[in-house]
Amino acid sequence: VVQAYLKRIDDVEDKVNSTLKIMGEEALEKAENLDKNGIQAKGLMGIPYGLKDNMCTMDVETTCASKILYNFKPPYNATVVEKLEQAGSIVLAKMNMDEFAMGSSTENSSFKKTHNPWDIDRVPGGSSGGSAACVAAGEAAFALGTDTGGSIRQPASFCGVVGLKPTYGMVSRYGLIAFASSLDQIGPMTKDVEDCAIVLNAISGHDDKDSTSVVTEKKDFTNYLTKDIKGLKIGVPKEYFQEGLNNEVEQSVREAIKVYKDLGAEIIETSLPTTEYALSAYYIISSAEASSNLARYDGIRYGYRAEDFDGLVDLYKKSRSEGFGSEVKRRIMLGTYALSSGYYDAYYKKALQVRTLIKEDFDNVFKTCDVILSPTCPTTSFKLGEKSNDPLEMYLSDIYTVPVNIAGVPGISIPCGFDSEGLPIGLQLIGKAFGEDTLLKASYAFEQ
Ligand code: GLN
Numbered sequence: 001v002v003q004a005y006l007k008r009i010d011d012v013e014d015k016v017n018s019t020l021k022i023m024g025e026e027a028l029e030k031a032e033n034l035d036k037n038g039i040q041a042k043g044l045m046g047i048p049y050g051l052k053d054n055m056c057t058m059d060v061e062t063t064c065a066s067k068i069l070y071n072f073k074p075p076y077n078a079t080v081v082e083k084l085e086q087a088g089s090i091v092l093a094k095m096n097m098d099e100f101a102m103g104s105s106t107e108n109s110s111f112k113k114t115h116n117p118w119d120i121d122r123v124p125g126g127s128s129g130g131s132a133a134c135v136a137a138g139e140a141a142f143a144l145g146t147d148t149g150g151s152i153r154q155p156a157s158f159c160g161v162v163g164l165k166p167t168y169g170m171v172s173r174y175g176l177i178a179f180a181s182s183l184d185q186i187g188p189m190t191k192d193v194e195d196c197a198i199v200l201n202a203i204s205g206h207d208d209k210d211s212t213s214v215v216t217e218k219k220d221f222t223n224y225l226t227k228d229i230k231g232l233k234i235g236v237p238k239e240y241f242q243e244g245l246n247n248e249v250e251q252s253v254r255e256a257i258k259v260y261k262d263l264g265a266e267i268i269e270t271s272l273p274t275t276e277y278a279l280s281a282y283y284i285i286s287s288a289e290a291s292s293n294l295a296r297y298d299g300i301r302y303g304y305r306a307e308d309f310d311g312l313v314d315l316y317k318k319s320r321s322e323g324f325g326s327e328v329k330r331r332i333m334l335g336t337y338a339l340s341s342g343y344y345d346a347y348y349k350k351a352l353q354v355r356t357l358i359k360e361d362f363d364n365v366f367k368t369c370d371v372i373l374s375p376t377c378p379t380t381s382f383k384l385g386e387k388s389n390d391p392l393e394m395y396l397s398d399i400y401t402v403p404v405n406i407a408g409v410p411g412i413s414i415p416c417g418f419d420s421e422g423l424p425i426g427l428q429l430i431g432k433a434f435g436e437d438t439l440l441k442a443s444y445a446f447e448q
Helices: 003-014 023-036 080-087 129-136 153-159 193-203 247-262 275-296 312-322 324-341 345-368 391-396 400-408 435-445
Strands: 019-022 048-052 090-095 144-145 160-166 184-191 233-237 266-270 371-375 413-419 424-431
Touching: 003 324, 023 184, 023 391, 048 153, 048 324, 048 424, 080 193, 129 153, 129 184, 144 153, 144 160, 144 193, 153 275, 153 413, 153 424, 160 193, 160 424, 184 400, 193 266, 193 435, 233 247, 233 345, 233 435, 247 266, 247 345, 247 371, 247 424, 247 435, 266 345, 275 324, 312 435, 324 345, 324 400, 345 371, 345 400, 345 413, 371 435, 413 435, 424 435
Parallel strands: 048 090, 048 144, 233 266, 233 371
Antiparallel strands: 019 090, 144 184, 160 184, 160 413, 371 424, 413 424
């Protein structure tokens, strides 16, 4: 199996460019060991996967697609890597991403641009663009991505794969290089919903090493893959179908609503009134947390260090100026500004208050609905370079995904059709906190 995927990488990688490091030898060695031990193929045993390069792999470069982490080889594995290893799965490659997971197109990587396998002149989405593209191109059986404001669901939507952002606290973040700690979650990116459930089984659960991971009842998510969704109450928020939504995307999502009706679900028109404030709150909160998290890259302890400098402060300045890319610098400045005395109350504190209101919006809708349905993204994949000089335009593509991270609830993107140019369209389903079982059930019923 590993050989077959390596061959596939060999065949298509020059067009897709999804990997930052292919771990072919290590992967083959692991596979041979499994073969030798005569271990029975079941579940994820022997199944190769792609790992977004912001998750630590012991003694193997972990770059976050940033120059600042130059030559950083973590002395430990992320918990998700350990868990997948225990399940017998094999890391095949570290995947390209936007630097520090900041972006929506993977064009912010310091190393290369990944192409959408459906049309190689287009972006795969981001920031987990390498992970989405590798699954879509058949370069790995599945991948792990991370989602702070949509980075699993949006690229899944652009590449026609399934992407789940679990409830905050469902999957350990230990060994995930932080972007915005109160929003970041790791999740599966897979060919279909069943694979998603299998991978979620393997990576979820409490971890002593992450104090925000939650003790939950252990569930086998594959048990929920039944087609029976009769009576399921699906909320359709009107704010997610307004200006900015592409016609063909809207049409396709409306078709999906019909499919759910035919399956016996009850469709409820509903409202999330604070949606219009979500993007502003997200970009303040995430940038504030990023500015604090990224303060550790000082050119001293590890990673990139400038060569010519004049004293300590100059070393910090030059290492950070040369090591970080422009989007990361923009977020650090934005975040530092929002946290600075005099502006804290007006921006950061206000954003936290909005966060509470957004969460209340979701709580209200979930009083009457089991899941919420919407488009994942206002558009399908755009051309490489089309939005890279316009950060605000790029931020707008996160409009339907960021509220989910702000509220901490789970969200999944599943393929629901194609536009007239043959590009995949994604349908988003949002669940109650720790309602992954219902979410997967509803996704599976649609997929069938
Ligand atoms: N596109 C969003 C951003 O740039 C989301 C990123 C993410 O989820 N990691 O912040």
